[in-house]
Amino acid sequence: MPAQDQEFIKKLQVTFAMEAQEHVQVISNLLLDLEKSLSPAQEITAIENIYREAHTLKGASRAVDLSSIEKICQAMESVFAAWKRQSASPSRQAFDALHRTLDAIRELLASFTKKSGRPEGPWLAELIHSLDTLQLADTPEISAEAADGAIVKTESAPNIGPASTEPPNFKKEIAREPVFDEAKQSNSAVPETVRISTAKLDSRLLQAEDMLAVKAMATSHVAQLREIASSFEQWGKEWDKLAVDLRVMRRESEAPAATNRSPSRGGVLLHFLDWNVDFVRSLESKLNAAVTKAQQDRIGVGKRVDDLLEDSKKLLMLPFSTIADMFPKIVRDLCSDQGKEADLLIQGSGVAMDKRILEEMKDAMIHILRNCVDHGVEKPNERTRLSKPARAAITIAVRQLNGSKVEIRVSDDGSGVNVENVKKSAVNRGILAASDAQNINDQDAASLIFHSGVSTSPMITEISGRGLGMAIVRAKAEKLGGHVTVESDRNAGTTLRITLPLTLATFRGIVVSAAGQMFVVPTTNIERVLRVKASEIKSVENRETISVNGQAVSLARMEAVLELSPRSAGGDDSMVKPVIVLNSGQQRVAFAVDEVLREEEVLVKPFRKPLARVRNVSGATVLGSGKAVPVLNVADLVKSARKHGLAPTAIVVPKKHMAAPSKKVLVVEDSITSRMLLKGILETANYQVKTAVDGIEAFTALREEKFDLVVSDVEMPRMNGVDLTAKIRADKGLAELPVVLVTALESRQERERGIDVGASAYIIKSSFDQSNLLEVVRRLI
Amino acid sequence: MTEQTTILASANPSEADSAKEILKTRARILARPAKRDDDGQGEILNVIEFRLAQERYAVEQKYVREVHPLRELTPVPCTPGFVLGMINVRGQILPVIDVKKFFDLPETGITDLHMVIIVHTEEMELGILADAVTGVRLVPQALCQPSLPTLTGIRARYLKGVTDQHMVILDVPSILNDPKTIVNEEVEE
Missing domain, CATH: 2.40.50.180 (CheA-289, Domain 4)
Known part of the structure; x- marks a missing residue:
């Protein structure tokens, strides 16, 4: 195949991977539904849906040339077909095998998008075989229907070209056509949507956030303009002071004007002053108008930026289900590892939250579910003894509290928090004083689980017990500006309430x-x-x-x-x-x-x-x-x-006998890191340091403030170190100021130029270390 | 194209078939990718060269997102020494590292860090500081020596190679994916 085609197929496969993950998720959810006791009617719908999903996935994988996934889907579809015909019924064993199959598809998908995961291999054939046996599992007698299933199987097993498998599949698709049409029609009522990768939206949001700086900039510009405008007042006062003198001057200049036709010098000056006053006044009013305008603009910009940011945030609001879809599977896996039984019910999974909050909370939610299963849910026989249903119920309920907050409540009907164990653990970890352990109420004691290292479990299992999970949950929630509380009743269950902001709000x-x-x-x-x-x-x-x-x-x-x-x-x-x-x-x-x-x-x-x-x-x-x-x-x-x-x-107590007022050094350096480094070295040696980014800024600083020494880079924009040194030497007030040049230039010529213009010392960057700088500085001041 | 269609139209069915066949063969020949002249040298690395404390380094261009002048650098407390700080690039906060410190190379002199080269892998992004970015080069892989640790003082796994001109080509993925690069520290109680 030509390289371009291969590349195209590769691209298609990546797109397919995204689509496939959605199908796999839907199949996984439907399997979990089927495992719960559903009404017969619900069960039929669920099986119909699951069959259709598997079929669609199969078709899509064939289109992008992924025969491995196609084969698995074919086998899976056959199982669902058998359920549909009721020639086989869903069994625990079947669910296990099907979940394993979905995991396998996920791995395969990962293997060609990210080069991780598990590539194709002989394990595939085994998996398909195990599925093939499933559809026959509870139909030992060879009925007509079972034989039908067998035909499907022989079709799929060997990799026959598409031509030979086409006719039977084709017929099936025709038979199902009306169902698809229905689905399409119901979809058309949904508002138009566009699929955009979240990465693109992320960068859009970042840009919107960056606009906050524009808003702040506008504010500072207004402040600056106002300050300038206020300086006119100062001018006005100074001008008023001259009023009396001016009147006198005017009279004097007008008197001789009568005898001498040409205007006197004073007259010219007065004329200019009059013009000047008008000029300044009009400048003042123009500036005031500009201030008003700038202020209006600032408000306008601020409003627009806020709206843009608010809307951009909404673009990245995703329903809670984006992370919750995987939870039922996690609970199921955890339960089957520990021989426990639990159903997970998710309410309000449509509540939308900021994607970044969801991402941050995902791990925390998994910790909570692990804790629920490991510490909360009891073994089925224990539950029966306590006259509870053998299957525990774990509920995640999400609801929006008000405009800006959302609550995630996770509750189970398990054993509740073992308060005594928590207290013991907290006392051992030194978080709770042994004397307080008696007096603390159960509610407060339960809250101790949020401390790192506190665990109710006497035994550390693979899943939990290290006492970190709940501490992580609290840390995450607090980092996002939320908080978490726990309520617990012994033997009746535990409820965790996490309150979070809907969006990463400014604070x-x-x-x-x-x-x-x-x-x-x-x-x-x-x-x-x-x-x-x-x-x-x-x-x-x-x-x-x-x-x-x-x-x-x-x-x-x-x-x-x-x-x-x-x-x-x-x-x-x-x-x-x-x-x-x-x-x-x-x-x-x-x-x-x-x-x-x-x-x-x-x-x-x-x-x-x-x-x-x-x-x-x-x-x-x-x-x-x-x-x-x-x-x-x-x-x-x-x-x-x-x-x-x-x-x-x-903690160092400040000492009275600190060194006498420290000497002041000006560091001139255009590179920010070098500037910080030089500043740091000099400050630790107890010098007061100011910095400038080039010669011009340095010279201005030297005019404004008295320094004891200048440390300057040579190569800088606007005015370099050599020119700066020359300028300092030429200035009457500064001529004696020691100047240390630091440079990357090693040529003798350059050094001589530096010495020529009067630098006091020369340090070469490549042989620079802090002791030689300090030594040079100490020698000079 | 018009000519070919005319031929097909005028010919009888069997001739049309063979004409189709000929055209297909021709298309196949034309579609074959052009041979490259660099067969003898193997892969050519497209690198961005930069200077850091009088030495020449390079990173492969495919890992470079952008090159930025360094205007402002904010130190981040409680991070390892090689993390010099963070910068704000159009609203995105990126950590910036000093590769010399990362490699524990002796610090000779101070550098003039003026540029940030933003490198990335699928999972992360960071800035590498450089004195200056000196250009884009094509380096035949064959001209790269596997590195000599005695020569550069850098562990071989971080290097793609060293050219005969003593340009050290860094291996961006192995630096970014190194566990040492990831800062993940809790306050111990």
Whole structure:
């Protein structure tokens, strides 16, 4: 086959894989339905549907040249045909075999889309054989119908060309034609839809989210314009001060004007001033008009951006069933592994939620179901003893609470949470004090299952018991801005309620800085923002605490918890530090930060692989400036702070005898990483550092502020390091300022040029290390 | 085409059949893919070359989504040293790594990281920092030596090869799929 054709078939097969997965899912669901006790009429419909699905799948796989799947479908179809004729009836054994078959199809599909999964092999023939025996299973006597089935079988087994299998299949299709027509007609009432890959929608949503920066930009432009407009007031005042002098001047200049025809010099000046006043006034009114216009535009843009974002989010709302379709199968597999029986009922699977929330919750839901089956559901004989139906019922009910929240309730009629075991486990893990274990009520005790490491199961099974599952559920829910609660009755069952937002909503976050970097903390987790004097920090058992509303709260330093190198800035007892008090669950910890900047509306973008999970950081958000800023994970921070608190050295008490006012260095470097590196090195050595991105910015900074030394790159846009050095040497006020050039250029010529214009030292990047920089700097200042 | 149709129309049925046959054969011959001249050298790698701390590296173009100037880089706390930070590319947050740190290569001097090369596999995307992107090259696979760890200090599995010009071609999938690349850490209690 020519390569292009092969490629085309490959493309078709990928499309087919998507379609096939849907068919497999439908067949799987129907099988699960059939396993429950259905009314005879329901059963007939279900068998009819399942037969049709298998047939469609078979046809589609033939169209894309996948004979392996076609053969399996043929065998499966024969089984369903036998059920339809009632020559064989669904049995437990049949269900097992059919579920295995569906798994096999999934594997085959995976094998040619992702190169994982299981490729074709002899196991296929075995599988088909096991299906073939099924349709004959409960018809030992050779009836006419059974013989019919046998013919179907011989058709499918060997790979005969399509021509020979065509006639019988063809007839069947004609016979079924009316059914298909009906289906088509009912479909035509459905509004028109288009299939678009979610990847495309994802990028659309990202773009819409990016528009939030445009909104923020418009806001800052308005603020800027307003500031300029307000400076006219200043001008007005200055002008008014001149009024008296001007009047005098005017009189003087007009008097001689009568004798001398040509206007005096003062007259020319006055004339210009008059013109100038009018000019400035008209400029002012034009600017005011522009401010008004900009403000209207800002509101207009803001509204449009919000609408666009809101609508884009709706594009990515998927029904809960997108993740729930796999749950019945999971419950079935778990049950059959453990010899338990349970039905899963899903209500409200049509409720639509943000795709990203669904994706995040998928694993959490699987953990919950595992817990249900492993800890909740009892063995059938145990259930009968308790006079419950042998088959347990697990219900997942999804409903929209109000405009923006959705509740997922998972309940089972199993044994409930074993409160005593939970308490014991929690005491062992040090989460609950032994003395409290007596007094705690059952509801609160049950909630302890959300702590990592707490498990009700005395035995760790393969499925659960490590005490992580519920902790993961809580972490996921909280990360998404939701929460989870548990209610449990001994022997009557357990109900988990998870409340989640419908969409990844923007939320309010406080922007703080620590170690010179910005971070966002969700406002909901912030209990208070305080300013604390160093003298108010008490040391209790080697841990620093402050008093919040009369209660001692331990204090951690944000930069230490985030493992950042602290800034050199020292402090004394009178220095005031901003502190934010964060709460997670019942715990609160105060964090000292450098600054609390402002509150902003932010949208968290969870990290994706390779950043699968980062300690203390839950994701990032893009601030109005377009800068990506980490969003902190408060639950982690509180945990980390407790861990750090155990090491008394982690929190450094600011010392009074810190070095004398540190020297100021200006780092000029266009590369952001080098800039950060140089800044970091100098700051750890207790220098105050400011930065500039090129020579022009540096020179402006030098004019505005006094520095003790300049460290500059050579190759930079606009004004390079050599020119900057020359300019500094030429300036009267700056001529003596030491300049260190850092460069990638190694040529002697370049170095000589640097020395020629008056650089004080020259460091070559390729031989750079921090000690030689610091040594050079120390020698110069 | 018109000519052929005329022939078919004018001929009697059996002649038409044989004419059809001839045309089919011809079509088959024409449809055969053109032979390439590079038979002797085997696969040709289409790579993007970049400079990093005076050394030449390259990645295969098929793994490169885009090349971006580095304007802003936000460090992410509590990540391994090779993760230099994250960037915002049209609303998407991408981690950015320093391959020298990733390979634990000794740091000689400081670099002028100005460019981000965004590489991807099916599962993930990240940015690789570079001093400068120097161009697109076609490198015959045959000219690539299997790497000598003593030469580059990089483990062979991360490399596609080293050219005779000392250009180190990185193997993007093996770097991205390396468990070391994935940051997955919980706070221990």
